[in-house]
Amino acid sequence: MSAIVNAYIDGDDEHIVLVQRDEAGARITHRVLADYAIYFRNGEVPGDWLRKWRRDPSCRGYRAEGEWLRTRWRGWNARRFILSIAHEEGIETFEGDCNPVKRWMADHPDVTIQAPRRAYVDIETDSRVGPKQAREEGARILTWCVMGEDGSYEVGVLEEDTDAAERVLLRAFYQAMMPYDQMVAWNGDEFDFPIIGKRTKERRLGGGIPRLWLKMDHMVLYERMNLQVAESGDEKQSYALNAVGHAQLGIGKQDFDARKTFQAWDAGGDSLDALVDYMVMDTNLMRGIEAKTGYLKLHQTVAEICGLFPDSWALLPTAQMDAFLLRLGRRRGVHFPTTTRAEKTYDENKYRGSYNKDPPERAGILRNVHVVDFSSMYPSIMVSWNMSYETKVPGPVNGPVPAGMCRTPKTGVCFTTSHTGIIPEALEFFLAKRKEMSARRANCAPGTPEAHDAERWTNGYKVVPNSFYGAQGNAGCRFHRREVAESVSQTGAWLAEKTEWALRERYPGCSVIYVDTDGLWMVGITRDDIEEAVRWLNESFYPKLLADCGCKKNIVKLAYEKEFELLVFIKAKNYVGKFRHYKGKAAVAGSKPEIKGIAYKRGDHTQLTRDFQAEIIDLLMGGMGASKTPGPTEDLALYEEAVGRWRTRILEEPLSIEQIQTVKGLSKCVCFDEKCRAGEHYSTRKSTKGKTVESPPHVRIGRVLKARGEDIGPGSRIAYYVSDGARKPQGVEPACDYTGKCDRNHLWGEVVWPPTQRLLESAFPQHDWRPFNAPKREKVAVDRTEPLPTLPKKPPRRMPESPSGTLFH
């Protein structure tokens, strides 16, 4: 057995099924005994327990494996009982939580994961059943589509509205799925998979969707992957398939009304054809999105690296880390603690994190700003300080670092240097593999299959280690140690501070104006000096710094990343900049500016806010394609014209709902039912006067929609608009109720203008932008004696003088 495509626990819980594709593509399955194992340290189990286990029918046996004792149990319950008595006696157990599939994969670390034959799947269900009911109780499946990666597809249509016909339909569906191993569906985890599963059970075709197929939610994958690369907030407003199809492929909305699926099916003929066409188009959209993004391919690579099967579960960082390290541990002959339920909530467990230095306030347009950053900061720290849950050793917090250990400066936590920890070892493995694959790619002719393959592995080996720090900071992770996680982030903060001071000392004119975690932003220094500084830091400064901590290794590395020709800071994590060069490549005329944090990037602002801000950014930096007179320009008349035009537009001209709606996600259940088991609910706290505090607007609207029978719950996105901003609480309405009237005064004065006002006040602090504020509500803009609003009390921080004199314009 060298490669498998899937494995699952068989119905009897006593076996697991290994699924394989042979060279001809035929599916082969093997049944092997399911192993419910617990490891102990040899010698830690009392002799009378071992004698008892020999006669215990729930014990399948035990054997010594080096310094470990491996015990095997007859099923979940038998194992759970042994874990609990061991826990009571204070005897450490290892890997006692692993299900038999995870156990088998860990026991066979050389078995690789085959690429599954992928089918994109979509179903249409009876629209007379509301979406909520459909998800919870099921709804009649009317049609299905199964599409292969080559675009060939099969379609099934319900013959008549009876259970017997649905049974036939489902049988045909599974028949169509037989050539495939993986079922990919958009929002499948919440819709298609549970519904297909329920109907399968009700029609007595099985207990649910057979485990033979890997279930993969394409939408969840897309959301995770696209979060970091989305250019503007437009892409984040909706993850509905047609919205993503539009964003990625420019495909327009289809004219089929998805709320009328039953009528279309019932009418038959052309109506039914339209329904089927619509479904096939949707299925094909997923194929198009994958062709454009390659996210499924990357996920497949990550799964292969970790030893996981590519389903929705394999997206979780803890699952990836756990699977990879269990296999690495098996190769090294080590085993890891049994994972138990985390007891405390996350908030109670928060530890100190990254370092942020505030940027200068209202400093105008900055010029020639250079940025250096640490390459893979947290992984490099974990390797250099040998940080792992099991390498932590007792040692002095202050004073000289004893031999055989290294110490983190801010937390005083010591780690042994006598042997490499399992996490640093894994990280070094990824680094080496990435380097190897990157070199292979460079040696392949571009565009060849070999080059693409090397590219795929390069990306996979880059992605996997990135989540290790976060995963081990999670209380539910097998490798979690709070002090270790904090030591990683605090050592990062320390390195950034040390770098800041070193630069200041070595280059008196240089000023570090902003720091966020692993990036340092500076002015008053030339490109040549920075490159020299980076060399000096890497070759001399960090080696000494780390040696003083007792580190035996040092892979901490700073890199010169980019220079901004122009830069405007609004606040920490909020800025707009025009590149001069980025990673060695010079910017060209019309290069897109870098935009971070501000309204333009956010999915929870109105489209008007984003479009307006895009036009102003185009004046400031160019490259947005949003203004007739793209900048960079400092001609204030151009800005005033644009602001005035937008102000008039919003106060007076017709506005569509798409332009004015705010979209926010719900993170909790909106109901008031105390018996509801849906997890967390929104707080119903009382004010100090004993009055019930109103919920936020999107929660109130969520309740309205739920009362109308819509499927509203955690994860739902709520679109609403403000109809009366003066009322308390605000008058808000569901976006679907819009009839063309909204509170324009509020829209301009509270929603659209402020984010861009802050941008303009940051770029042109001397200019007074208040005349563009919304008209006063009571008396409209005639009362000249009205006192002007007071300016912020805090004096703006002064920018340090730059020797070149290019800092201020």
Added chain:
DNA sequence: ATCTGTGGCTGTCTGA
């Protein structure tokens, strides 16, 4: 099969 982290900004709602 509960399960990446912390830091930071902006908005609403409330009462002082």
Added chain:
DNA sequence: TCAGACAGCCAC
């Protein structure tokens, strides 16, 4: 007018 609780989203 402002601070503090709560909430969502974004930068690392």
